[in-house]
Amino acid sequence: MDTGGGPAHSDSLSFLLSQVGAYCAAAFAAALAPYGITPRAYGVISNLGAVGVMTQQQLANSLGIHRNNMVGLIDDLEASGWVRRERHQQDRRAFNVRLTPEGADLTRRIGRLLPELDDAVADGLPIRDRERLARLLVSIAQARGLRRGVHPSLGARPE
Amino acid sequence: MDTGGGPAHSDSLSFLLSQVGAYCAAAFAAALAPYGITPRAYGVISNLGAVGVMTQQQLANSLGIHRNNMVGLIDDLEASGWVRRERHQQDRRAFNVRLTPEGADLTRRIGRLLPELDDAVADGLPIRDRERLARLLVSIAQARGLRRGVHPSLGARPE
DNA sequence: TATTGTTATACTCTATAACTATA
DNA sequence: TATAGTTATAGAGTATAACAATA
Numbered sequence: 482m483d484t485g486g487g488p489a490h491s492d493s494l495s496f497l498l499s500q501v502g503a504y505c506a507a508a509f510a511a512a513l514a515p516y517g518i519t520p521r522a523y524g525v526i527s528n529l530g531a532v533g534v535m536t537q538q539q540l541a542n543s544l545g546i547h548r549n550n551m552v553g554l555i556d557d558l559e560a561s562g563w564v565r566r567e568r569h570q571q572d573r574r575a576f577n578v579r580l581t582p583e584g585a586d587l588t589r590r591i592g593r594l595l596p597e598l599d600d601a602v603a604d605g606l607p608i609r610d611r612e613r614l615a616r617l618l619v620s621i622a623q624a625r626g627l628r629r630g631v632h633p634s635l636g637a638r639p640e
Numbered sequence: 641m642d643t644g645g646g647p648a649h650s651d652s653l654s655f656l657l658s659q660v661g662a663y664c665a666a667a668f669a670a671a672l673a674p675y676g677i678t679p680r681a682y683g684v685i686s687n688l689g690a691v692g693v694m695t696q697q698q699l700a701n702s703l704g705i706h707r708n709n710m711v712g713l714i715d716d717l718e719a720s721g722w723v724r725r726e727r728h729q730q731d732r733r734a735f736n737v738r739l740t741p742e743g744a745d746l747t748r749r750i751g752r753l754l755p756e757l758d759d760a761v762a763d764g765l766p767i768r769d770r771e772r773l774a775r776l777l778v779s780i781a782q783a784r785g786l787r788r789g790v791h792p793s794l795g796a797r798p799e
Numbered sequence: 800t801a802t803t804g805t806t807a808t809a810c811t812c813t814a815t816a817a818c819t820a821t822a
Numbered sequence: 823t824a825t826a827g828t829t830a831t832a833g834a835g836t837a838t839a840a841c842a843a844t845a
Contacts (some may be wrong), residue, residue, distance in 0.1 A: 493754040494773065503658075708836090731803080
């Protein structure tokens with residue numbers, strides 16, 4: 482498909498994915514900003530909401546964030562009153578991190594924000610096309626080995 | 641569509657777009673790395689390849705990169721021998737930037753790389769689905785006001 | 800006065816290494 | 823000896839302000 486002039490990459494599928502994806506990432510960050518939370522930090526609390534209590538190391542592994550960076554992330558979330566650190570019973574080196582009631586509430590509120598975001602992105606697209614698009618994206622994500630719900634750009638490789 | 645457990649955002653259309661998009665952006669950057677060029681710098685030379693000669697300010701406007709950041713970008717491209725600065729004839733404050741033959745060649749070689757990247761991303765997807773996907777993405781990009789061939793994350797707002 | 804290119808500075812992110820306390 | 827959490831440092835990338843030359 483060629484929809485006009487411009488540089489060679491304009492009609493490349495991977496460029497289009499990257500272009501629209503970056504737009505969505507920015508829209509998501511902007512939607513989160515009024516809640517005083519970043520996409521990274523939302524990754525942490527949404528994971529805690531789904532899995533329950535986790536150690537910092539488990540969170541780091543699960544999200545692909547380095548444990549060094551996890552420290553400050555949990556510090557901020559704790560200062561905001563959304564998570565609590567508790568000493569792990571069996572392994573006294575580790576902390577268990579769990580959502581506070583306020584954190585669980587924030588997680589739910591942001592979860593309810595997502596349909597609005599999706600509507601804004603897919604505005605004007607017939608519902609059939611929307612479903613088709615989602616199905617194609619899931620198919621690519623699975624084929625490429627992307628983990629469900631894990632955003633690649635949170636990443637940082639282990640040592 | 642719900643394809644399993646995990647956090648609330650896992651099946652959100654905008655999350656999926658952002659997730660797959662970030663993967664594609666990383667794959668593109670990795671494919672460019674052996675050529676010694678970044679996605680940002682490729683944005684510059686691909687634009688020059690399509691439009692011809694442009695001033696730094698015109699490049700900055702066209703790509704959504706701030707002119708302050710354009711300076712170092714052109715410095716690097718010039719040091720690599722891919723572009724040349726020439727004094728603008730009518731406006732002696734400005735520089736015209738143009739591709740060298742080597743730069744034009746690199747632009748073409750990278751342009752030929754894109755189909756491979758697209759094949760890798762869409763591996764296993766029937767050609768009909770691939771076309772459908774591209775069409776849906778173009779439709780969203782146009783509706784959201786994204787400019788053809790311009791990646792949003794190159795961005796930096798003017799003063 | 801406004802604009803083009805430039806430089807300098809600061810601030811955010813993240814990559815790396817090293818430390819401590821536990822295992 | 824290895825691991826969980828922590829801290830410190832340095833390097834990208836980018837945002838902001840200010841400057842010289844020219845319009």
